[in-house]
Amino acid sequence: MNDDELLAGIRDAFNVLDPVPDGVLAAARASIAWRAEGATLAELARDRGGQPAAGLRGAAGRVLTFACPGTEVEIEVAEHGRDRELTGRLVPSAPALVQVRHRDLPPDAITTRAEPAGLFCVPRVPAGLVSLVFRLDDGTSIVTSWIRL
Structure with a gap:
C-alpha cells in the first residue's frame, strides 16, 4: 500500500464516519465567489x-x-x-x-x-x-x- 492509497482509505473512512455537513460544503463553495481579487x-x-x-x-x-x-x-x-x-x-x-x-x-x-x-x-x-x-x-x-x- 502506497501513501496515496492510504490517504484515500482515510478519506473514505471520514466520509462514512464523520461526513462534512452539506451546508458547510455549500458555504465553502460559495465563498470562492466572494473573493475580491487584487483587493x-x-x-x-x-x-x-x-x-x-x-x-x-x-x-x-x-x-x-x-x-x-x-x-x-x-x-x-x-x-x-x-x-x-x-x-x-x-x-x-x-x-x-x-x-x-x-x-x-x-x-x-x-x-x-x-x-x-x-x-x-x-x-x-x-x-x-x-x-x-x-x-x-x-x-x-x-x-x-x-x-x-
Whole structure:
C-alpha cells in the first residue's frame, strides 16, 4: 500500500464516519465567489460596541474601524429592527463604489457611492455577516474582513 492509497482509505473512512455537513460544503463553495481579487484587505482594528463616540451625546452606537496600509474605513452601525444602517468614511478621503457583501444576498444587491470626501451611507442592511468592498475611482479596491452586525 502506497501513501496515496492510504490517504484515500482515510478519506473514505471520514466520509462514512464523520461526513462534512452539506451546508458547510455549500458555504465553502460559495465563498470562492466572494473573493475580491487584487483587493487590499482592511482588517478589523477596533470595535467600540455600545460605547459612545467621543464628544457625542445620545444612544451609543457600534463604531467599527478597519485598517490596511495607508487607509482606514470607519463605520457607525445603527440598529433599526432587523436592519442596520451603515454610515462611514474612508480615510484618507476618496470617491468609491461601495458594495455590501452579505451571505444571504446576491453579490450586487446593495451598492452605493462614497462621495469625494469619502463619506457614505448604506440604509437597510440585513443583520448577519457582512463585508464591504470599496472600488476606488483610481482602480484599486479595499475589502473589509467579515463582521457580524
